[in-house]
Amino acid sequence: MCTACLIENVKSHMLSRRRLFSGAAATAAMGVAAGALSARPALAQAKGRVVDLTHAHDSDFPTFDGKPGILYEVDKNFDPDGYHLFKLTIFEHTGTHIDAPLHFAEGGTSVDALPVENLIAPLCILDISARAAEDPNAVVEPADIEAWVSAHGDIPAGACVAMNSGWTARIGDPSWRNLPDGTLAFPGFSKAATDLLAQTGAASIGVDTLSLDPGNSPDFAVHYSWLPSGRFGIEGLANLDQLPASGATIFIGAPKHRGGTGGPARILAMH
Amino acid sequence: MCTACLIENVKSHMLSRRRLFSGAAATAAMGVAAGALSARPALAQAKGRVVDLTHAHDSDFPTFDGKPGILYEVDKNFDPDGYHLFKLTIFEHTGTHIDAPLHFAEGGTSVDALPVENLIAPLCILDISARAAEDPNAVVEPADIEAWVSAHGDIPAGACVAMNSGWTARIGDPSWRNLPDGTLAFPGFSKAATDLLAQTGAASIGVDTLSLDPGNSPDFAVHYSWLPSGRFGIEGLANLDQLPASGATIFIGAPKHRGGTGGPARILAMH
Numbered sequence: 001m002c003t004a005c006l007i008e009n010v011k012s013h014m015l016s017r018r019r020l021f022s023g024a025a026a027t028a029a030m031g032v033a034a035g036a037l038s039a040r041p042a043l044a045q046a047k048g049r050v051v052d053l054t055h056a057h058d059s060d061f062p063t064f065d066g067k068p069g070i071l072y073e074v075d076k077n078f079d080p081d082g083y084h085l086f087k088l089t090i091f092e093h094t095g096t097h098i099d100a101p102l103h104f105a106e107g108g109t110s111v112d113a114l115p116v117e118n119l120i121a122p123l124c125i126l127d128i129s130a131r132a133a134e135d136p137n138a139v140v141e142p143a144d145i146e147a148w149v150s151a152h153g154d155i156p157a158g159a160c161v162a163m164n165s166g167w168t169a170r171i172g173d174p175s176w177r178n179l180p181d182g183t184l185a186f187p188g189f190s191k192a193a194t195d196l197l198a199q200t201g202a203a204s205i206g207v208d209t210l211s212l213d214p215g216n217s218p219d220f221a222v223h224y225s226w227l228p229s230g231r232f233g234i235e236g237l238a239n240l241d242q243l244p245a246s247g248a249t250i251f252i253g254a255p256k257h258r259g260g261t262g263g264p265a266r267i268l269a270m271h
Numbered sequence: 272m273c274t275a276c277l278i279e280n281v282k283s284h285m286l287s288r289r290r291l292f293s294g295a296a297a298t299a300a301m302g303v304a305a306g307a308l309s310a311r312p313a314l315a316q317a318k319g320r321v322v323d324l325t326h327a328h329d330s331d332f333p334t335f336d337g338k339p340g341i342l343y344e345v346d347k348n349f350d351p352d353g354y355h356l357f358k359l360t361i362f363e364h365t366g367t368h369i370d371a372p373l374h375f376a377e378g379g380t381s382v383d384a385l386p387v388e389n390l391i392a393p394l395c396i397l398d399i400s401a402r403a404a405e406d407p408n409a410v411v412e413p414a415d416i417e418a419w420v421s422a423h424g425d426i427p428a429g430a431c432v433a434m435n436s437g438w439t440a441r442i443g444d445p446s447w448r449n450l451p452d453g454t455l456a457f458p459g460f461s462k463a464a465t466d467l468l469a470q471t472g473a474a475s476i477g478v479d480t481l482s483l484d485p486g487n488s489p490d491f492a493v494h495y496s497w498l499p500s501g502r503f504g505i506e507g508l509a510n511l512d513q514l515p516a517s518g519a520t521i522f523i524g525a526p527k528h529r530g531g532t533g534g535p536a537r538i539l540a541m542h
């Protein structure tokens with residue numbers, strides 16, 4: 001690259017960074033009042049179409065450790081009880097679910113204490129599906145965030161920034177979780193990308209795969225930095241390809257069992 | 272009552288009924304496309320304030336049968352696992368939760384199959400707190416619905432119609448569930464009221480108490496009629512007193528475990 005080109009490139013890069021940071025307040029991610037207000041512009045754009053970002057899950061739904069994430073036992077049945085009710089055993093991090101800070105940070109915020117202002121939020125979608133089709137351990141890079149900002153403006157305060165790797169199309173297929181040899185493989189965020197997002201107003205990140213970190217992560221670097229920063233994550237999102245990169249509002253139905261580290265959630269979006 | 276007064280009363284009553292039914296399509300409650308559109312007017316009115324309609328729950332949260340509704344077991348801990356995760360035992364109908372049709376109707380819709388269009392909906396609140404302060408088994412009557420319609424117009428297609436009995440203020444106190452002698456006592460819907468709602472576009476009902484039926488119900492008449500009609504319920508709502516009778520939008524974060532009869536949910540509202 002020629003010197004002039006390099007300078008132009010750096011300028012362009014810095015411009016992106018300035019745009020990234022100009023509207024961002026670190027406190028927004030902590031759920032101050034601005035978080036509630038931040039949902040307004042996105043809601044105002046809502047066209048009224050509801051998209052379900054949640055997979056139905058049962059004992060066969062893939063989990064990180066390969067064991068069933070939910071087990072059912074009939075507790076009451078029509079005969080003889082007159083109604084129907086299951087006793088469920090749920091390992092918190094199963095299905096489309098929340099990672100609260102407490103999952104990877106001692107003393108961190110538990111799932112019932114996530115600021116409600118960050119549960120209805122602008123949704124920013126980063127599409128890395130083309131790269132992920134070639135590399136099942138593809139990651140969101142800082143450049144993906146900078147490209148989004150260049151196209152759509154600042155990351156809004158309180159936003160949920162989600163990776164669309166195209167993984168929804170693989171659900172039900174072993175390749176959602178594994179390489180043919182059984183090795184874990186799926187896309188996720190790079191720590192460089194979430195470090196950059198931590199300097200914006202983003203309150204949460206989401207992935208359409210099993211983990212915030214990619215399948216081949218040796219160290220859960222994103223889990224060990226993003227969650228201890230007081231922000232949260234959503235794993236196992238569905239149908240992100242049905243939404244625009246900018247302009248949708250996400251509704252994050254986080255469970256509210258006291259002291260939980262996360263758990264199955266209902267996630268919807270409107271645009 | 273004099274004959275003329277009686278006729279006037281009947282006329283007024285019929286006018287209310289006509290208003291109730293004029294905009295209502297029974298199919299709307301079944302989640303056809305109109306359900307999604309129905310959320311638009313309410314969203315357009317949104318001022319951006321988020322209200323949490325969900326109680327935090329744990330093993331001490333009151334349940335209908337008096338047994339703990341959720342149990343925690345540490346599955347992974349920071350020492351030695353490096354992260355934290357609970358194995359939960361959950362009886363589906365605990366905390367702020369959904370009653371899906373399948374709970375009281377064999378072959379009824381399970382909680383994962385509730386139409387998503389009905390999960391973001393206009394919220395109509397019926398305030399019976401004055402009566403409930405005098406009678407802990409007070410019920411929503413048809414007249415409460417007619418009064419709401421007279422004041423605010425038709426029940427919107429896809430709406431959630433919720434009873435505010437003032438019970439949020441009693442949470443943590445034994446009177447949330449019982450009389451001093453231990454008898455179950457709390458407000459609910461009358462079957463006459465839900466039979467009337469079944470002729471409107473309402474898709475769901477909600478209560479701020481333990482059950483759709485009042486505590487002294489001998490027969491669960493509302494459960495055995497409203498749920499088999501294909502509509503659903505929400506029990507244990509919080510903070511309804513922070514919202515207007517009309518104009519708020521409810522976000523119903525129903526759990527999505529396959530084949531479930533209901534379960535703990537995250538319920539939020541915006542207005």
